[in-house]
Amino acid sequence: MPSFIRHPKDFWTGIIFLFFGLSAVIIGLDYPMGTAGRMGPAYFPAVLGGLLSLVGLVGVIRSFLRPGEAIGKFHIKELVLILTAVILFGFLMRGAGLVPAVLVLVLLAAYASPKFTWGASLLLAGGLAIFAVVVFVKLLGLPMPILGPWFGF
Structure with a gap:
């Protein structure tokens, strides 16, 4: 530089x-x-x-x-994990439904963190899945399958 x-x-x-x-x-x-x-x-x-x-x-x-600090390490693995999580969310929404798509999104994105733990990530994923169903399907009435055709619904 x-x-x-x-x-x-x-x-x-x-x-x-x-x-x-x-x-x-x-x-x-x-x-x-x-x-x-x-x-x-x-x-x-x-x-x-x-x-x-x-x-x-x-x-x-x-x-x-003004002076400042240098740019740190570029985290390729974390970037790929989060990008993959978002792409999988879009792919899973149609076939698996909202709940599995949110669970995969949150768990895969959380795995990118160095502070990842299964317990906290599963709680967060479950809570966000419930929140998404309540807000988007129940309150807003968006036509999203909670569980999609891959699960027989």
């Missing part, structure tokens, strides 16, 4: 914000902008992308001005 970048975390966070903000603005260029009173399809992504880019620019500038 060059020596003029005094806070690498702020620098890379700012670069990421700039990338996504400018991407939203560029994608929005293909659509009509409209006005503040009559917003077009490009208005919302362009304004939010501009604000995100502004936050990113402030982060990059701040990284040159």
Whole structure:
């Protein structure tokens, strides 16, 4: 890392914000902008992308001005576990249902933590599964199977 970048975390966070903000603005260029009173399809992504880019620019500038700590180790195993958990959740929702999908999501994501224990993770997974059923199926009435066709329901 060059020596003029005094806070690498702020620098890379700012670069990421700039990338996504400018991407939203560029994608929005293909659509009509409209006005503040009559917003077009490009208005919302362009304004939010501009604000995100502004936050990113402030982060990059701040990284040159104030000292900070270096970027730590990049945790590939944990990243892959959490990404796999989210993908499995999407896959399992249709066939297995909400409860098994939430259980797999929480247990696999919790396994990525160095503080993982089976007892606490099972309690958390069970509690979140019950919470998801109560909120999404019972209160909001979303058409999600609690247990899916893989279990004969």
